[in-house]
Amino acid sequence: QLNGGFSWITHSNINRLTRWQQDLIRDNWGKYIYLRDEESGDFWSPTFQPVRKELDEYECCHGIGYTRFHSLYKGIEADLRLFVPVDDDLEIWTLRIRNTGDEQRRIGVFTYLEWCLGAVPDNHREFHKTFMKTEFDEKNQVLLAWKNLWEIPADKGHWNVNWNRTAYLACSESLEGFDSSKEAFIGNYRDLLCPRALITGKLTGRQGKGNDAIGSLKTTVHLAPGEEKTIHFFLGAEENSRRIYSILGKYRQPENIELAFREIQHRWDTILNATTVDTPDEALNIMVNIWLKYQAISGRLWGRAAYYQQSGAYGFRDQLQDSQVFLLDQPELTKKQILLHAGHQFKNGRVLHWWHPITDQGLDGNMSDDLLWLPFVTIQYLKETADLSILREEVEFYDDPKPHSLLQHCFKAIDLVLERFSDRGLPLILAGDWNDGMSAVGINGKGESLWLAQFLSYILKEFARVAAEGDCGDKARYYQGKAEELQAAIIRHGWDGEWFIRATKDNGNVIGSHKCEFGKIYLNPQTWSVISACAPRELQEKAMDSVNRHLVKKNGPLLLSPAYREPDENIGYLSRYAPGTRENGGVYSHAATWAIWAFGILKQADNAYQVFRRVCPVNNGKDPDEYCAEPYVTPGNIDGPDSDYYGKGGWTWYTGSATWLQKVTLEWILGIRAGFEGLTIDPCIPNSWKEFKVKRRFRNATYYIKVLNPEGVNGGIKSIEMDGKTVDSNILPSPMDGKTHKVTVVLGCSNNG
Secondary structure, eight states: OOSBOOOBSSOTTTSEEEOOOOOTTTOOOBOEEEEEETTTOOEEOSSSTTTOOOOSEEEEEEETTEEEEEEEETTEEEEEEEEOOSSSSEEEEEEEEEEOSSSOEEEEEEEEOBEEEEOSOOOOHHHHGGGEEEEEETTTTEEEEEESOOOSOOTTSTTOSOOSOEEEEEESSOOSEEEEEHHHHHOTTOOTTSOHHHHHTOOOOOOEESSOEEEEEEEEEEEOTTOEEEEEEEEEEESSTHHHHHHHHHHTSHHHHHHHHHHHHHHHHHHHTSSEEEOSOHHHHHIIIIIHHHIIIIIIIIIOBOSSOBOOSEEHHHHHHHGGGGTTTOHHHHHHHHHHHHTTBOTTSOBOSEEOTTTOOEEOOOBSSGGGHHHHHHHHHHHHHOOGGGGGOEEEETTEEEEEEHHHHHHHHHHHHHHSBOTTSOBBOBTOSSOTTOTTSSTTSOOEEHHHHHHHHHHHHHHHHHHHHTTOHHHHHHHHHHHHHHHHHHHHHHBOSSSBOOEEOTTSOEESSTTOSSOOEESHHHHHHHHTTOSOHHHHHHHHHHHHHHTEETTEEOSEESOOSSOOTTTOGGGGSOTTBTTBTSEEHHHHHHHHHHHHHTTOHHHHHHHHHHHOHHHHTTSHHHHOSOTTSOEEEEOOTTSTTTTOEEEESSOTHHHHHHHHIIIIISOEEEOSSSEEEOOOOOTTOOEEEEEEEETTEEEEEEEEOTTOOSSOEEEEEETTEEOSSSEEOOOOOSOEEEEEEEESSOTTO
């Protein structure tokens, strides 16, 4: 909304073009444009920052693949559009300026950004600026920037390599001036609110080595009454500096800019429109059709960075789960992600917790669950595609160049977890088990995780079938037997009377029990007791009833309750968060989505739908002063009742909840989900819905599914027709013929009772 933020290529932390500082209160770093009335000297910005003048009109619109700002100030209307083309590494800022008054106007247009050119943080600016060089190419009207230091490992020692690109800032119009010096532009003891360059209306043309390097260009537009003019600015970087000039030659032709903009719109339309829903809930439609997919793909998989967290790395468990968003439309991209992660597994089965693209270095975090997400997502891929060939794909281990099949990689992961058990037959939690904040529970190798036991139980049963399909019958029987043993241990040691405990500490003390003063009940072991089917139905229902009674609040189910009031050194940093914040008694959206899954399995339609309604950003955004977060993307968390800011959302965009909310809503409310046998139709909807529609890609065919609910029920199939023929079960035939098929589903009591 402010035109803040920063730019990067490939990796937001070690390959950053422009500087930015995470100060969410002031939010005063960005890539800015100033407008200056050259007659009066009055100046402002077409965005709120950095000048913050009260404008006559102001609007910010975030679209799919672009952002647009509109403003009006003293008769000058400005529209600023920002986007990145599909195939070129640059940003294009298109500024349209119109004179709405009846007098001639002369408007100076200035840009401002600070170069980073490499890794962050670069807070020791007096050090980092000494490696920078800027140069203005007068002939081609482009400002160039380099850095002779890249803070990554190098063959000849630490920090001994040049940043491998040339950055540039250019304009479509002839320039009146430029500046590469922050000191010259702002002036000593001034700020971006009122910089010296805007007071004088001039740029000094300073360039060279050792400046606190910025990118500022100036051009001037003359506007007759009613006249409009368009200016384009180009920000990018290239490994081959000669390519800069071919790119500028291309995009200094306005028709190529509009062609590139239409191309990115078409690309997103193709991605988003492959699977769509049409239900009586418009908020659900908007999120499932557009924003959840857009968030997962652009923020989590491509960008791997957002306002609250700039990661840049691949998390082993994180991006694997995120890649499930591609299963509906581009499963080959999920496959690519699976194989990428398999290549970051060690030959003994453990995996990197995260790793950096470019350097391929990462952290061996000793997390107990990371490695299991490889077989988990492989299972989901196989259900969606029936492509068993993926199991034969050969991938090297991270520490061994000899390739092994993906099936063997999955076996290695499962078998290692099976080796790391307590004497009671439960898996060890080690340094964390999905909840990184439980960082001290099992560091001495004795603490147990009930949630991990349930997760492993799910994988053992599902992967036993995969092993059988892979001609590994002995392995299949072994996994099935281990699942049965584990299930018995879960019931024996995990049931607390009304719900399942969460874990045990190294010292044997229980976490998530009615005996605990804080953290009496945790969400995950209740939801996964249902998802994994590791407990009798009676206990599943009791566990989820406890979720309803103790955890479900106005913004969805809390991760735990009550929140920890004092740090517990035997739990970890989870207990050190402020009460009600993030994992410590907040709604942790990722886990909250699993409650929809669990309620859907139990056929508790109203509970499943109410969880969706309560976590849905569109609904929470109706009270923006309380919610504070964007009303169109999922937040990582929403503060719980133990917080002083109950109902406040945070950590938006960069959260694994986007893919999961899209997945569980489609599969467990609308009830359209992939399985090994085919595409299952099993709605679990509000009884007030009269009908809904789903367009769904599945195994190279497209299904147009219309679900009718004449009896006002929550679920149950009365009849199904596909292409005019009756289907005898609720699993659709999957001809894999590349054609479209029309399906009509009628809910209600079946004809045979």
